[in-house]
Amino acid sequence: MIRASSATVHFPGTRMVMGAVCVLAAWQGLAAATTGALLVAGPLEVINHIAENAGLYARAVGVTLSSAAWGFLLGNLAAVVLAALAILRPRAQGVISGLALLTFCLPLVATGPILRVVFGPGEGPQITLAALAVYYTTYISVLVGLRAVPATWLDLVTSYGRGRGTALWRVQAYAALPYLVSGLQIAAPAAILGALVGEFTGAERGLGVLTLQAMRDLDVTATWAIASLAAVLSIMLHAGIGWIANRVLNEEPPLILAPPVARGKPNYSRSGAATGALTALIALSLWWGIAEISQLSSFFFKRPDDVWVFLVSSDTAAQNRAELTASGLETARALLPGYFAGLGAGAGLAILLTLVPGLSSVAMPIAIALRAAPIVTTAPLLVLVVGRGAVGSAVLVAVMVFFPVLIACLHGLSRAPGQVLDVMDSYAAGRWRTLIYARLPAMLPAFFGAARMTVPAAVLAVTVVEWLATGRGLGALMALSASLSNYGMLWSVTLVVAVSAVAGYAAVARLERAVLSVFASEQVQ
Amino acid sequence: MTQSFSVSRRRFLGATLAGAGAAALLPSAKLYAQTSIRMQLSWLHSVQFAGSYIAQDDGFWSDQGLDVALDAGGPNAPVEPPVVAGTALVGISAADYTAAAVENGAPFKILAVAMQKNPFVITSLPENPVNEPGDLEGKRIGMALANAPVLEALATLNDFDASAVEVVPTQYSAAPLLAGEVDCLLSWETDLPVAMAVQGVESQTMLMADFGYAVHSQTYIATEAAIAERRNEIVALLRGEAQGWDLYRADTAAAARRTVDRFPDQGLDLAVQELQAERQVPLMFSELTDAHGFGWFTDETVASNIETLALLGRKITPELWDRSILEEVHGA
Amino acid sequence: MAPDRAPPPDIVCRALDKRFGDVEVLAPFDVTFEAGKTTALVGPSGCGKSTLLRLIAGLDTADSGELSIGGQTADAVRGAGGLAIAFQDASLLPWRTARGNVALAQRLARQPVDRVAIDALLNRVGLTGFLDTRPGALSGGMRQRAAIARCLITRPRLLLLDEPFGAVDELTRRQLGLELPPLWRSEGTTTVMVTHSVTEAIFLSDRILVLSPRPARVLEDVEVRLGHPRASEMMEQAEFIDAFKTVTAALERGEAQRQNALAAQ
Structure with missing residues (x-):
């Protein structure tokens, strides 16, 4: 086996260090440029x-x-x-x-x-x-x-x-x-x-x-x-x-x-x-x-029937539902663009790095640092830098989604099945055509796997950033409900968030299964 | 509360002994031998609760047979559940939050009011100041959207047009003000302006309490059941609080230093704590407390609270407040 | 069939040298593959057969030496779509149907996609009824048929086969060996194949090169004197049996030399 289809993504050590140094220098520059702010x-x-x-x-x-x-x-x-x-x-x-x-x-x-x-x-x-x-x-x-x-x-x-x-x-x-x-x-x-x-x-x-x-x-x-x-x-x-x-x-x-x-x-x-x-x-x-x-105490630990009363049978149920829906839509407006932007950015950067491997020495340290810093510490910082409102939330969601997708896609891109890459090579297919005909389709199972696994992460990100930084949507509604002892609302939001996340996960899983049955049929026998 | 303490350690000790003596005179004090209770604070440990630390360190509670644990709060630690659950005997809340909890079925009473004046301020920069509510018209204010009712209440109380104020949703940060994205921020007198001052940024604050916004803050709450069944412990707890806060008032700088020394792992900044301690004093102490003692409230202050809270959408009655414990504490 | 197709090339290797780290795979290696003929490479595992094939295909480059394909470099031949390779595992794209996989080869070779020719070829290799089936639903033998069709659709002048029937059962293997070679033989193609099976080597090729253990040398150059098309009965002919004996003896000789070399260390 001459061209081992590597199972892991390797990054050259010294180039990585060089890249990290560049990133640190840029960071220092940014700090110097924004002194006093x-x-x-x-x-x-x-x-x-x-x-x-x-x-x-x-x-x-x-x-x-x-x-x-x-x-x-x-x-x-x-x-x-x-x-x-x-x-x-x-x-x-x-x-x-x-x-x-x-x-x-x-x-x-x-x-x-x-x-x-x-x-x-x-x-x-x-x-x-x-x-x-x-x-x-x-x-x-x-x-x-x-x-x-x-x-x-x-x-x-x-x-x-x-x-x-x-x-x-x-x-x-x-x-x-x-x-x-x-x-x-x-x-x-x-x-x-x-x-x-x-x-x-x-x-x-x-x-x-x-x-x-x-x-x-x-x-x-x-x-x-x-x-x-x-x-x-x-x-x-x-x-x-x-x-x-x-x-x-x-x-x-x-x-x-x-x-x-x-x-x-x-x-x-x-x-x-x-x-x-x-x-x-x-x-x-x-x-x-x-x-x-x-x-x-059912004052703060609501039972399923309490939530039913709150959302369905009480006098204010319609109003409660309206409030929940409004916040939910606001969250969705940040969550969905952020999620898709994260998917796109992860896959896009993976493709770019496959075409221009030299970039990885700069891109990877940023990506790793962004992902590794816990969201509760970065959320306020990111919002400071990119702004409040839906954009800030969306960016944070994208950051949470981006890294797992990047790693998965790099992995997928490097492993077309069997000796397909050699077959491409034997026709002198070149980078682009190999990418389009072999690597990209081979990447899809990895991409969808990551897309599914990042659904809960995206929901976590959006609620945390809304809670800690932007003060909008379901995250803020949960925090506000807790501070105003509106535990009926808190449990309702919790239920809605958890069930939506599971539904999103299931939807992506369904899509994934359809894709896998075409692009990696051996995985879904 | 007649003593006015000065700084020295020896005088602290004297005060302690005096407190112990006073407690010994009360027959009920002997009934409980070191009962363990917990008090739920509304935020992380800081000089905001320095009076409690003094009460604990100087034995104002142990002298009365109380072993009090102070449970820190935090952004994800609402005060009401542990008090309802009985984990904490007393919690530190605020009239608006307590009112909301009562509306949602919690059997709370407000027993004492540490912050006589609500700490909400409008913080602006000196070159573009907000000195009175009317100045807000035509300005952009940064605040959490959840606080919109607060602005509307202020508008109603002061006859200005709330819709003429542009609300920009922000969270806890001075950055939008410094960047000129907003003209002012809704904050607490004791947090953002203090942090800004320590960072070298001068600011102008307009205390909303000075313009009719009457909402008791840092209030001591307990459940009706606890008040009925553990009255003596609550009285002893609040008595210790009163003693602690009076010592605090005598030397806020010492209180700040004690707080920082007591919690070396909190990342507290001494300069911030000192300034915050100083700025808390006018909010916590007034002619009313001078006359009747720490935490006091009257039917009049309760009435204006009910009025302001009504503007915030809270329908409550004076029964939410119960002064009997405080009366016992101050021997009225 | 397009008349403008260039004649099949010969392949000339001069002093080819290839090492992977410390392992010398080819140490000055010389050989010429005749134009239009099928040459089989046999030898022990790891002797460098596949490496040689990959060098010819331009999938790897030699450390030194010369390799010319009809006077051109491997890259030039590849670029012109004049080359096709098949592997032991069919290496079909799992997300494309049999037809789609074959069509892709034309696209990659920068030829117009000729659906009529593709369907005809797939029918000729025996995939009637499975043209729109994805590889996952094809049997091993059918996948190899599709892989061969993919190789042939671009009408390569040079066909490289790396144990193309190695992964299928004996019966299917013999069937493929009977049915498929006439397809490329009729086109006039220079073919180099690697195989482990002596029988298969004799049955499919015009000439057999027996290679020594690493680093590879030619131990024996055997001409197969059987007519075309091949048929099962030929396996009983004296020419077949002679070739079998010669190749087997050469392989045993190579193994003996390796043992001696190990003992001498």
């Missing part, structure tokens, strides 16, 4: 500031990392257990995945205060939000890994008269390890984000607390310092997990793109509608059950 602090100021307050930042990083680490551990454990359950009980897989997705789509703005009341003071909400932020991506990764085993291996286990449990433990667990590592790499920055948002629910210390204080004091240097620290932390964790994995595993972690379609035999899988209905039923029972068992 209380907008941008340059890298030199930032480093200086961190050095001067090294003790403060070290303690804050320690606190946040500790919450993130516990959440990371618990969330990933839960993910592995859920994935194993889904494999052992294929009939339940659709429902387990549905519930897992629904929980993942609950907006942080709404879950934070509830968790604070449930846990009381301490690190409970930080750890829980970190766990909630990580478990879904790991669940998907492990599930894909457990299924990425040749059927003959499983037949081998069966031929010795052993059951599913043995197959899971002896064969699938090992095969899934590289996938688990991939999941963990995505999970590390997410855990930090979760811990930071958790700290907004009334923590005593941590990077999230410092962020709020810096914003309140209009301390631009500190704000940029915290965002930079959080970004560096995320990158280091991502790289660290990769490094450990490299020493332990023989394989490189794969990029998780395969769709979470139930691959069970036809008699195993229910129809989509039946699974959806069953999932909704179980979700409602869980909701109601948790409320009743925990005996939480």
